[in-house]
Amino acid sequence: EVQLVQSGAEVKKPGDSLKISCEVSGYSFTIYWIAWVRQMPGKGLELMGVINPGDSNTIYSPSFQGQVTMSVDKSIDTAHLQWSSLKASDTAMYYCGRLWPTSIDTYYIDYWGQGTLVTVSS
Amino acid sequence: EVVMTQSPDTLSVSPGERATLSCRASQSIRSNLAWYQQKPGQAPRLLIYGATVRAAGIPTRFSGSGSGTEFTLTISSLQSADFAVYYCHQYNNWPPRAFGQGTKVEIK
Numbered sequence: 001e002v003q004l005v006q007s008g009a010e011v012k013k014p015g016d017s018l019k020i021s022c023e024v025s026g027y028s029f030t031i032y033w034i035a036w037v038r039q040m041p042g043k044g045l046e047l048m049g050v051i052n053p054g055d056s057n058t059i060y061s062p063s064f065q066g067q068v069t070m071s072v073d074k075s076i077d078t079a080h081l082q083w084s085s086l087k088a089s090d091t092a093m094y095y096c097g098r099l100w101p102t103s104i105d106t107y108y109i110d111y112w113g114q115g116t117l118v119t120v121s122s
Numbered sequence: 123e124v125v126m127t128q129s130p131d132t133l134s135v136s137p138g139e140r141a142t143l144s145c146r147a148s149q150s151i152r153s154n155l156a157w158y159q160q161k162p163g164q165a166p167r168l169l170i171y172g173a174t175v176r177a178a179g180i181p182t183r184f185s186g187s188g189s190g191t192e193f194t195l196t197i198s199s200l201q202s203a204d205f206a207v208y209y210c211h212q213y214n215n216w217p218p219r220a221f222g223q224g225t226k227v228e229i230k
Contacts, residue, residue: 045221108156108213112165
């Protein structure tokens with residue numbers, strides 16, 4: 001059974017650093033790209049970027065370039081999303097998802113993590 | 123950059139009635155469209171991919187249609203479990219950035 005299990009909710013202060021995780025099971029981690037998706041309170045879904053666990057190739061959406069860092073640890077089948085200096089506007093739910101390929105350049109998210117709520121408040 | 127626009131923003135439907143949700147792409151995305159359902163406090167769940175293919179375990183009352191720029195998600199007879207927010211998502215471009223803004227299906 002494919003599962004993506006995310007780390008627990010976090011409450012941080014502006015300026016803090018943070019690293020959240022997404023541990024996968026039930027499939028070969030290095031074969032499928034992982035997506036990170038932000039959902040701000042009461043809002044829709046935004047793709048932050050994607051990462052290839054096999055070679056750590058990353059593509060960030062323009063709004064998130066330089067704001068976050070995606071990484072993987074292949075030894076524990078886990079993807080990470082990190083911030084070096086959080087802002088109040090980073091308060092949101094963050095989801096990871098597995099990208100399923102339908103062709104060489106088309107992928108949709110077929111499985112989602114349960115989400116990690118990040119709250120940034122002074 | 124492809125922009126996805128869903129309509130309406132909110133759909134009020136009585137249980138047992140049909141619900142029709144629309145999604146429009148700003149340029150052709152062929153059939154590279156997925157639909158997701160999101161209930162409060164839950165992660166999105168894949169309903170439809172390839173514009174028309176139901177994902178595993180999805181009830182037959184959910185159906186998708188369309189190609190190019192116009193797409194529709196139809197729920198043939200709404201059940202209480204179907205009241206949720208529905209998002210379309212294009213994956214014709216890499217990476218697949220564009221989600222629609224969502225349609226909330228609420229009880230009438």
